[in-house]
Amino acid sequence: MIKLLKGLKPFRWGVAAVLILVFLQSMGDLYLPTLMSDIVDKGIVQGDRAYIWRIGAYMLLVAGGGALCSVIASYLSARVAAGFGRNTRSRMFEHVENFTLHEFDKLGTASLITRTTNDITQVQTVLTMMLRMMVGAPMMMIGGIIMAVSEDAKLSLIFVIVIPVLVGAIFLIGMKGLPLFKAIQVKLDTLNRVLREHLTGIRVIRSFNRIEHENKRFTAANKDLTDTAIKVNKIMAGLMPIMMLVMNFSMIGILYYGGIRIGDGDLQVGSLMAFIQYAMQIMFSLIMVSMMFVLIPRASASALRINEVLDMQPEIVDPASGALQATADAKKQDGRDGLRGYVEFDNVSFSYPGAEQPALSGISFSARPGEITAIIGGTGSGKSTLLSMIPRFYDVIEGAVRVDGVDVREMAQEDLRSKIGYIPQKAVLFTGTINENIRYGKEDATDEEIIHAAKVAQAYDFVSAMKEGFDSQIAQGGSNVSGGQKQRLSIARALVRKPEVYLFDDSFSALDFKTDAKLRAALKEETTESTVLIVAQRVSTVMDADRIIVLDEGRVAGIGNHRELMENSEVYREIVSSQLSEEEIA
Template identity: 50%
Template structure:
């Protein structure tokens, strides 16, 4: 047995060593620009806080959603005035953003131009492989554009310290990963000084309060590595709550509602604008019901923007969007 295990362990150790010795490609510039001095939107100007979803209810056909405890201006999550807390209300701009892997025949994203405004929700939809996640990863500079630029507050993200940049961003990735600890420590991962009241408010917005209250210990209930003691939908809701606790200037939801049933999805989206008030919000989804009421919908196809508009505008003018919608909804539901 030892003759088999020792060589395998040696090979594994060499691989681990190679990973640890790898120099990251995303590094801070020699003289980074400080975000605190740039990009502020004047009070009452463009990007003034709003609901982010047309009609103010955040969803279509969601009668009966109870958001009475989350009225505009109520609750700690709606008052964001600290570092990374909306003091400057930063906009994100992708200007001809292109990304491709070395040696690939075609880029994953090609010449994408869009702007994420403070206080507004922008949705991105497209088929699998359209480049949606790649677009999301460009904003916090998990990857760098190979052409074009991504700007935060008017500054190219490559001129910012990555740590400073990411202090302003809350990302909920496709795969909701939870670290071992407790519910409270999980939610405080991005902001250790958050109060219990803020944790409960974030859980309520994320439609997770009820099941957390039912856990032995509540906020002190254990979370296993990877969140394996929770269902997929519960993990997603906890990951969303964790992002809301962060009180960011930019929220990125990368297909973060996919494991939720339609009723929970609708209630969450109805409550979400109250907690992201004043922030720029990007929602990526494959499910039409999740994004149809966004103020701006961007349609991606094979890495390119092929349409931009509201749901009804795109239904009238964009064949790609029509195909996606009618593959999920009946003609009556899509109207």
């Protein structure tokens, strides 16, 4: 929690102002009982009305000043806490953007959403209270004790019993609550994950009549969270009755012994009234502390989860600026500036964390500008993994991947990815217009460039047929367009960028054969100066490629064009025979 609160540095003046205002408010609250005591002992007892009016007016002035300080402090503390929450969310979002796919898999999407929203809100809520209470509560307690002792030292001995009892109760309940608050946040992650899977997979759930099963899953996760929340709230709910019980017995003791001391002439009525006020202030300051103990354990659990994300360093980082410059100089000396889009795999091996078998082993090939290199293989053969090595979604374990003659690990990620137009296996569209989605590939793209990209991607006809054309809205996740339309818009987004390297990760799977053929013909004309790598399941998509790489269990089972592989690669022949008839093969 303390580590996270270092983010308050930009708001130090606001924090200082809140602390000063709370200090002034506390001083005013501590002074009021003394003024009331003077009114009773010197004004009412002696019948001095002028004194009563004068001190009464002074009390109103002090109370008004305290109220003004309280209002301003509340406003500033809310601003500081909201600003801290905003900055922490931004900081966390920017940090998560640098994560590799491995870090995303490790933490989970549902957990990252919870940590960025709910966990930061928990810390923000507690911070608002802390700014008001971390000075006010201790000062009210310490100041109240000092003022109570000044009124009657012997009667103040009652606090020697009361305060340890209250502090002990707060400590014990806080220690029991902390593990449960941590468990609540973990169970909230689980609930979010189940809900997210239900909402995103609703079509599959309905098609398989698994609604009842999903309801049971959600009910189980919801009940688990609810039961833990009830348990922790039961523990925390016990704090207030204990506080009130101790406070009431304290009042009985103060009134009883105070009455005796008044009867003995050792204490005045006004002093006893002031003493009771100070006792109340001490008790309420402890109640405020107890409220903090209700919220701080949960906020501490949330802060730990936030820090876990912020402390997690991405496995893939850019090399130091000196290394980048040295790489650029070496590139110039080697005369490789002309290699725009040249991709080379040099004995590349890769394993996913915890996997028993490597996903790729000893992969070596090159892809040149103006050529189409296709990658085909059975399910799980490593096709998409191989493509992920080029934009550095993962780093190789052995060997090297080079783009333009430079190892991708020696390039800045932004520079590397600016050379690449990537079309993922699962087409992703963003909420907004079609125009904005295509322009996502190139922010300053002109309308002519967008239209041209759409035509090449075979998307122009269906976009033009829409009521608002390129200004038509895309719903969240692209739910208002078909799978094939999503793929074509994703391809248009990459085309408008005019990159050096195109990576098509099974991006034609939702297209019919006619559209597939037209799109590949248009792409061939469009990408004459770029390197094109295509991952595909269909043989018809790769038959015309300049080079076909056949993968089998993460290894290269053959490299060549269609005719060469039909003669030399048994794996390729099996794939072809499983998809094409003898007439088509001939």
